Structures are given as structure tokens and as C-alpha cells.
Amino acid sequence: MADRVTSVEQLIAEKHSRLLHQGFHLWPGLKLGKPPALGDYRWTADLILSTWVQAETGQPPANGLEYRVGNSGGGFDVLDFKYLPRDRWLSDSAAITLSIPLNCRPYDRRIEIPVPFYGGGMSYGSISEQVMLSRARASQAWKTFTSTGEGGYPASLLPYKNYVITQVATGMFGVREETIQYAPIVELKYAQGAKPGLGGHLLGDKVTTTVATMRESLPWVSLFSPFPFHSVYSVEDHKKHVDWIKTINPEALISVKISTPTDIDMVAVGSYYAGAQIIHIDGGYGGTGAAPEIAKKTIAMPIEFAIPRVHRYLLQEGIRHEVVIMASGGIRTADDIAKAVALGADGAVLGTTELVALGCTRCGNCERGRGCPFGLTTTDPELSRLVESDWGAERLSNLNRSFQLQLCEILRRLGLSSIRDLVGRTDLLVYRGQAGAV
């Protein structure tokens, strides 16, 4: 009887999964128009549909969908590139490299990723294990990284451990010696852009028995990841944390994830002096999990303003060449990645983009009831079945391929042979907004 129940559930999941895949293919074709209620200012219907195309084909869409910018009226959406005249573009056969180092210090291990982006932290519990696996497999295929988020390290990720960043955040959920030892990079999360200064909150409905076991908590009880680290009040305290990590895993690179307050430049310098190799700045307009609306819209500055502030300050301090700046929080497209780099980042961290590639419509119901109706940000066993990890890994790999193509094309048109040459090149940007105003 149990087998029969399981198989019926499996059949139901397969049926809906198949139908969803058909929809992800059909809608971007535009033969039926665009879904009337899809999209918002930041993620327009075009951006969502074009991300689905890229996840399916590995190419940017060629049917007129706008795949480069949204309609937010500011930030990346009002910036463009000042491309060279066509006759000065690099040739199609010119070698263009997108690889970036993740450690620019003279010590510790060298890690280089072939594309200037990796996956951001999304915890087990906030997303399903299948989605985590999809991300890990795609990261392995691309030799880049994905991050555990603050929710522990499912055993199924172990085969991919060389491509998984372990996040240590304020709740310390799922943080163990071995999960730190697995990781080539350990990310200390001080704050996150979507809810800066507010910590995290996993609603009780999503704390299933498995999630609770992973986080060493009680099932069905809401979990607060407090803010801030109760043991950090200074750069020295932060250094102490770095030292703890280094004691457990001397090989690990240290990434520090911070939000974007007014003194982001000072925070970045402090992180550098505490020994971090990567400063991960998370702007307010991203975020995949649930957050108070007031926090997303109001607290902390958008990433577009934070990147140049940090980049210039580190330059002034003479330490920019020793630290890697990764930007996240509202980076949706390959163009956004390139613009972030031109503003001063070394690379970008993607979160929402990956979920959109897996079928997210950005409906925002991640925390409602059973969680995401597409099986992404949920721990519901039935809904989780909608995403199969092989399918997910393929979609993410395709998206990476499309981004790789676009980034190479951008560099080619700018006459640059390496993404590293684009860092801080605001002279290659053009402002398309209203005359220097809001």
C-alpha cells in the first residue's frame, strides 16, 4: 500500500514536473504572448522569460526578449557600455579569459574560477535539497562554487565538496568542524542584503524533521538566526573568528559577507585587516528568502552604489590588489555582472538568477504555507519532487554557458581580453538615465 501511495505521489510529481518543463519552454517562445501577470520592475517578464531561454538553450534569446536590463529606472538598468566602433572589436577568434582569482594575498592556497561568478548562500531549509544538489553539480561542472547558506551541509553535497562554500552565520546552524574542514572557502556571513541588520528567520512550517536534525534544533519550531554575531564587536573580534576557522581548516580561504551600510568602506577595510581574502558585498535589492518588505526597500544602499565606494576606498588604502570583491544583491544578468565589475567588483554572486533559471516566477510566496509552489524554496516532500537535480544542474550549466558567451562578447566589444581588465573601468560605462538625477 505504501509503495502504491509513493508511486501515485511520484506520478503526480512527474506529471506536474513535465507540464512545468513544457511551460518553461513554451512561454518564452512568445507564440502565446507573455504571461500577463509575470514580472515586476526589477525582474521584468522579459528578463524572467529570457532567463528560462538561457537555462534551456545555453544561449541568449534571439526572439526580441530583453535579456540585459530590467525596468527599475536606476542602478544597472540605467547604465550601458561604451562599446568601441565595430572595427576595433577584438576578433571572434581572440582569446578572452573570464577567470578570476579568489585569493590575491601572497599567502594561502590559490583558487581561480573560470567564470567571474559563483552561487550565493541559500540554506538547506530555505531551499530544497534537490535545488542544493542542482547548484552543486552545476558548480562542479563549471569549476566554480556554490554556498551552503546557513542551514547545514547535507551529506548529498559531499561528492561536490571542492565546489561548496561553507557558510558560518550568526545562528551557527549546522556548523561543525567537519563542514568547515570540507570547504575550500568558508564564508562568514555578518549580514545579508535583503534583511540587513535583521538576521534570518526560518518559519516553523519549513523546519521539517530533516531540517531540524541538520540544524540541531526542534522540528516545526521557527528558527531565528540572530543579528549580529554576539561575539563580534570589533575588527579584532572578527579576526578572532577568522582565526577559529583557520585553526580548524588552515587551507580555507575566508570570505566575509557584509551588507551595505553608509560605512561599508570602513567595514571592508576592517575585513581585509582581519585576514579575509574575499569581501562579499550584498546589496539590498536581492535576496531569495523571505524578508520584511520594509527591510528590502528601505534599509542599506543598493549594490550599484556600494561597489564603487568600496573599490575606491580600498584603492586609496593601497590594498585593493590584495582583496577580492564579490558583489551580490540584485545581479540578474550577464550585463549586470559586467557592470558590477566595471564599477569595481572582481566578480558577482548569483542567487535569484539561479532560482529563476530553475523556474521561479518571483511570486514571493516562499514562506507561505508549504513554501514555493515550484518546489524551489520549500522543504515540502511533495513539492520538492518537482525539481529533479539532474534537470536543475543542466539548466544552471546552460545559464552559465549563456552568461559566459555574453561576458566574452561584452569584453570583445570593449576591446578587452580579460575580465580582470574591466575592474573599476567606469570610463567604459555610459549613464542612460535622466540627467544625473533620480
Added chain:
Amino acid sequence: MRRSTRRDSKQYVVGRKDPRGDSVRPTGAYRRYQLETCLAPEIVPFPNRTRVKVSKPGLGLHLLKELIQHRRNPKVAVSRPCIYGVFSGPLGGFAPRDCMCVGCLRCTTEHPEMVRVYHNPERQHLGDSYFTPDIVETIYYEARTGRIPVRGAGYRGPFGGEGWDGMWTDMSEIVRPTRDGIHGREVISTAVDLGQKPPFLIFNDEGGLVDATPRTLTVPIPVLFDAPPASLLSDQLVKILALAAQQAETFLILPVCALKRFALGGPHIIPLVGMDDRDALGQLRGRPPMIELDGWNEALVQAIRMCLPDTSICLRYDFLLKEELLKHLRSGIRVFHLVANYHGMGRDGQFVLDLIREVHKFFVESRCRDEVTLLGSGGIIAAEHVAKAIICGLDAVALDTALLAALQTGFSGECADRETSHFRLPKRLTVDWGVRRVTNLVASWRDQLLEVLGAMGLREVRRLRGEMGRAMFQKDLEREAFSGIEGYGR
């Protein structure tokens, strides 16, 4: 009905009258400020965000195919794409239940040729051009539940914009108070003092204090209720606002004529006296803690000072000339209520945010900012506006249209002007429901203020006032970030 009690930070109330009664608390005593909320569902049908349309022939055909394909598993055949129950009514997809739709679009993604989800055009009739449908919907949620609106998948609005939208607040990476404590264990005070605050103490020859007691009123939240438009003044509305003000331990500003008409009075009401209210003092019941004047009237000010020496005087202005402010300051006025229209525009077309900053700066430069209290109203229609208005220089805000929206008041056309706007109160309005809605709204906004304060690492809202260094403006940030970029500033 589900009831919940929210625990709030400790509020110290020193030797003053309890606004809920006439008892005097002993000096140094404190109690935890609590605002009880309970679910208050809408009484006027509220258009759902989306509408679901299903092609009936298409659905019939689809069902037939499914039944044939999954004939051995009818459960699989009839399993529906919606997990929220839109197709779970007696007629399934033939009569979708729009009210259950959360706009996830899974149904239309699975069945692009059969199901369409549209934005509901009826929703566009909510509010007006300033009080947008999104804001109305947010206020409905807050007034219904008393909770903080939370959604997933990041921010989805415009990048920035004019007015409030072009401003962000700061956060701190490492300082307390912590978020796990701000709604309970740890103390964040949202109390503010209204009234005149002497810059220093004066002692007599014997070393005794001379007139040392400041005439301040402490409210546990930096939110007052402004007078509703005259066209809406009714027994029911006035009672709702008065009872909600009493429950929230704040003040309701009400025209003195309404006090007499509706036989209202008490320590939680601030009478608003118009220029033509010749017998205003005679109409008052009891001794109000503060009187608000709707314009300067020297004789009336003198009369109040003579008859009601313990009563603070507040002057209501529509952002007038600074020289006039100074004149009234010299006349001993220490509480100013700056009033913009319902769209936040001042008399000269400036937005309320800029006006507040100007007035605050003026008082700072006049070296008297700590002696005066600045209240503000007009255009403050979201929880974030309270925090932003205080950062710009207000001590407290007085809510107007936000309260009306919480009560599901209909807006007829553009409702910008205080005198001529047309609002419609719901016919089924009851006092009990109204009080719950307004109380819920205030509780939700206070909790959101706590979020902002917590993120900034501030333990009291008094310290937020005029903290311009903790604010970020789009114009400034853009200039800093983009000034070297071609095309910027042209």
C-alpha cells in the same frame, strides 16, 4: 478570533498622568508597553491582486485526455496545478476561485494554452495616484493582522524615485540590539516627548529649582492621529480614532467643534482650535494636555496661558516662512505641527521630506532644536515613512489618510487636498472593528520601526531624530558612484 499580545520594550513613565486614566505613576516606575492586536478581516470586499481565466473547452479536453492517460490512477488525472485551492471548488477549474490566488503563476506555467492569470483591473481603483494600490494593499494587510509584511524573492519595486523612495536608512554590521531581542527581550524605546523642553535648569538663591518641570507629554510611540477631514466627521469615526488613540496611548487631534458635537474629551485628545473658534476654551471638557492652534491667534494664546497654564500649545502650520517660525518661537511656542497636503506637498510645491529637513535644519541653526517639538503630517502613508520622517527631523508624525485606508475608506478621484477630497467610509463600519484595524496598523508600524532601529543599532527612537548621517539619498549616492560616468549629470 485569534488574539495575540505583542510584548514590547519597557517604557519609562516618570511622574506623569497615565493617558489611559487619571492615576499618577510613581516616579521611576515602568511597565512594558503592549499593544494588543487581533485579526480584523476586511468588511468591504477587497479586489484580489489577480484574476484567473480558464478556457472551458480547453479544460474539458484536457481532463478527458488526463482521464484516459491516467485511467488507472484517477488521483493523478485530477491532480491540479494549484496548491492554494483556486481549482479546488466544487466546479474545479470551471469556476476558479480568484480569491485564493496568490499570483504564483504555476497554473499558467503548466497550462499556457488554457489558463491565464491577469492583474485584476479593479485593484487599480484603490487609493489614488499617491496612495497607490500597492500601498493600500499593504495597509490592509497591516490593519488586518497587525503584522509586519514579509515576502520572499527580493525587492520588486522601482530602483528609487522622488521623495521617500529616494532615501535609504543605514544599518550596522555589528552593534546591538540584536534582532532576536528587539520584539521582546531587549529594550528599544519608541517613546518620544512632546512639549517644551527647557535648555537648562534655573535655580533660585536657595538652590531650589525654578520652573524646572518640563511640560512634556511622553507618548510610547512617535505616532499621533491627525484630525480627519471635516466631511468625514461622524460619531463613529471619531469614536474609533479616540478609542484607538486611547488604546495605543497616543493622542488624537480633533477640531474643538467636534469635541462638543460628539461629547468627547479626555487626556488622549488634543483639541484643534480654529482661527474662528471664538469660544474655544469654553467648549473644552476638562484640561487637555495640549491644544493645537490652526493658525496664530495672540489673544487665544494668552487666554490659554492664563486659564490652562499646564497645557502645551502647538501651532499647526502648512510649512510657512522660517521668519514666522522664529517669531512664534520667540512668542514661547515650542510645539509645531507641520502639515503638508495628503500627497505630501507643501504650499510652495516642495515635498514634505525636503520641508521637514529644512525646518529641522533651521531650528538646529537657531540653536533651539532640543527645545522644540516638531510634529508632521501629510504624505506619511507607509511604515517606512515614519522612520524616514524622523530621520529628517520630526519628533513624531500625525497620521491622516493611512488611518482612513486602514478603515477601508474609499477614495474618490485624487485625494490630495484636505478640504476638498472625497472619501467614503464603509457602510458596515463598526466602532469595535475600526478600533482593532487602527490598533493593528499602529502595532505593525511600530514593529517595523523597531526593525529599522534594530538594524541601525539604536535603542531609542529619540536618537533617530535628525540623524541625517544615518540616511542615504539617491541623489547623493548616484553623484558619488556615477559622477565619472559619461552621460551622468548632463
